[in-house]
Amino acid sequence: MRALLCTFTLQICIIACFAQNPVVQTCYTADPAPLVHDGVVYMYVGHDSSAAPNNSYLMRYYKCYSSKDMVNWTDHGIVLQTKSISWSGGEANAAHVAFRDNKFYYYTSTNASGGIAIGVAVANSPLGPFIDIGKPLVTASQMSGCNATHSWRGLDPTVFIDDDGQAYLYWGNNVLYWVKLNEDMISTNGTISCLDAKNAAFGPDFEEAPWVYKRNSICYLVYASGFPESIGYSTSSSPTGPWTYKGKIMNTQPNGVSNTIHPGVIDFAGNSYFFYHNAGLPGGGSYKRSVCIEQFVYNADGTIPLIRETAGGVVNGVGNLNPYDTIQAETICWGSGVETKPCSEDGLMVTSISDGDYIKVKNVDFGLGASGFEVRAASGSSGGTIELRLGSQNGTLAGTCTIGGTGEWTRWQTFQCGINNCTGIKDLFLVFKGTAEPYRLNWYRFTTVTDARLINTRQGNLNFKVGILKEKFFVTPSANTNSYSLSVYTLAGQQVLIRNGIEGISEIPVKRRGVYLINIYYDGHTQQKVLSAY
Numbered sequence: 001m002r003a004l005l006c007t008f009t010l011q012i013c014i015i016a017c018f019a020q021n022p023v024v025q026t027c028y029t030a031d032p033a034p035l036v037h038d039g040v041v042y043m044y045v046g047h048d049s050s051a052a053p054n055n056s057y058l059m060r061y062y063k064c065y066s067s068k069d070m071v072n073w074t075d076h077g078i079v080l081q082t083k084s085i086s087w088s089g090g091e092a093n094a095a096h097v098a099f100r101d102n103k104f105y106y107y108t109s110t111n112a113s114g115g116i117a118i119g120v121a122v123a124n125s126p127l128g129p130f131i132d133i134g135k136p137l138v139t140a141s142q143m144s145g146c147n148a149t150h151s152w153r154g155l156d157p158t159v160f161i162d163d164d165g166q167a168y169l170y171w172g173n174n175v176l177y178w179v180k181l182n183e184d185m186i187s188t189n190g191t192i193s194c195l196d197a198k199n200a201a202f203g204p205d206f207e208e209a210p211w212v213y214k215r216n217s218i219c220y221l222v223y224a225s226g227f228p229e230s231i232g233y234s235t236s237s238s239p240t241g242p243w244t245y246k247g248k249i250m251n252t253q254p255n256g257v258s259n260t261i262h263p264g265v266i267d268f269a270g271n272s273y274f275f276y277h278n279a280g281l282p283g284g285g286s287y288k289r290s291v292c293i294e295q296f297v298y299n300a301d302g303t304i305p306l307i308r309e310t311a312g313g314v315v316n317g318v319g320n321l322n323p324y325d326t327i328q329a330e331t332i333c334w335g336s337g338v339e340t341k342p343c344s345e346d347g348l349m350v351t352s353i354s355d356g357d358y359i360k361v362k363n364v365d366f367g368l369g370a371s372g373f374e375v376r377a378a379s380g381s382s383g384g385t386i387e388l389r390l391g392s393q394n395g396t397l398a399g400t401c402t403i404g405g406t407g408e409w410t411r412w413q414t415f416q417c418g419i420n421n422c423t424g425i426k427d428l429f430l431v432f433k434g435t436a437e438p439y440r441l442n443w444y445r446f447t448t449v450t451d452a453r454l455i456n457t458r459q460g461n462l463n464f465k466v467g468i469l470k471e472k473f474f475v476t477p478s479a480n481t482n483s484y485s486l487s488v489y490t491l492a493g494q495q496v497l498i499r500n501g502i503e504g505i506s507e508i509p510v511k512r513r514g515v516y517l518i519n520i521y522y523d524g525h526t527q528q529k530v531l532s533a534y
């Protein structure tokens with residue numbers, strides 16, 4: 001996989017600087033199921049193994065990525081594996097996650113005795129852990145309508161909850177099935193209905209991958225049609241039809257790419273997005289697919305235009321990344337050469353790094369300027385450097401951070417360096433340098449102190465002046481003051497500094513933004529000042 005990624009990097013390096021598709025470059029992803037929840041887009045995907053044999057799928061688990069801006073995606077790793085579904089034969093075919101009453105429901109399609117069945121796993125968080133209910137929600141034997149007998153008619157569940165609270169489960173291959181769900185979301189209610197592939201509801205035909213939603217009182221049924229697939233859609237005033245075919249959304253992909261497309265549609269931050277998969281990564285094909293996203297605009301009458309596949313994908317994000325927050329290294333707009341794996345410290349890490357690899361994060365808002373950079377890294381080798389570049393992987397060098405060997409790949413340390421020229425909103429490139437595998441990365445953040453505000457002045461009966469300039473607090477005693485002491489606390493009560501026997505002005509470097517309490521002790525009295533560094 002790594003060799004393939006490197007070749008790919010060389011081939012389309014110039015394009016990649018501006019491309020956002022495929023959305024994930026660190027592994028193959030398929031069957032996107034986006035969910036908007038609390039201002040975040042969660043993109044649940046299947047995973048096509050790079051070890052898949054020719055002409056067949058090897059899919060064993062589901063992954064999740066999230067984004068607040070539609071251009072930088074954080075990898076949350078595996079959120080559900082078929083090996084934790086007791087009745088599953090192991091296949092992790094397309095799935096869909098729905099939210100209701102503080103719970104998240106992962107509807108899966110996986111092989112079981114009698115054919116592919118629909119399952120459901122439940123979690124309290126969008127990132128899991130998702131626990132399967134222990135039995136299929138709908139078995140293949142229950143899918144007898146419309147004369148379908150093939151064992152894979154249970155593919156591709158999707159759930160829509162109507163305004164009145166009624167939830168509907170849809171799925172199918174060559175037959176569209178649907179059934180009501182009870183409020184518990186883990187049991188069905190009533191009979192299973194169906195429409196066969198050639199029903200007029202579908203124009204040419206229905207292949208698989210239904211995606212149902214409602215927008216401005218119109219119910220949309222988006223689905224894969226034909227084989228190789230194109231994407232078509234139908235609309236209705238009701239989630240149970242009758243459906244009227246409205247046309248194609250995406251054409252069949254050109255030769256040599258993916259036979260399947262698999263759609264997902266959302267509105268987020270005032271924009272509309274179409275998710276699908278193609279064979280965009282090196283070595284890609286019908287069984288090694290990659291999720292892509294296109295932004296689109298509905299026509300005034302609510303119809304959907306024909307959407308073209310692009311390498312650019314979502315060009316403009318809908319927000320900026322705050323570099324002064326901790327950024328997980330696996331938050332990536334475009335990654336070249338790297339992979340992600342579980343981190344011994346927490347979450348995921350970026351790994352498989354070699355000289356010249358890089359990660360791009362888009363729209364990083366440095367504000368008035370960053371002055372420092374901290375990175376959490378481990379190195380079982382001799383380490384290397386990270387070049388922090390702006391605009392492109394060869395752009396302005398804002399700083400170089402040296403990462404030394406930490407002795408073991410599981411021994412994590414925080415490394416720091418100074419930064420210049422980082423102001424305003426920039427695309428940031430972390431360019432990795434070093435021999436062999438120089439290091440692995442968990443997280444990073446930038447630091448800055450641009451100004452300070454005295455929140456309260458003198459307390460007690462001393463007369464010390466406290467101020468700030470650039471990245472330092474200054475404590476200045478009045479004339480003829482003998483030695484004094486001071487301590488600095490964070491607002492959370494953590495003591496970050498103590499100094500005794502100070503003569504004259506004291507300089508205190510401030511590396512982190514925050515509110516600090518400074519206690520000055522002199523001659524049996526205490527003076528306190530509160531400063532905000534920002």
Ligand code: FUB
Pocket residue numbers: 030031046057093094155156208209260261262
């Ligand atoms: O990923 C396996 C199957 O391919 C899905 O279930 C279909 O929608 C198609 O994308």
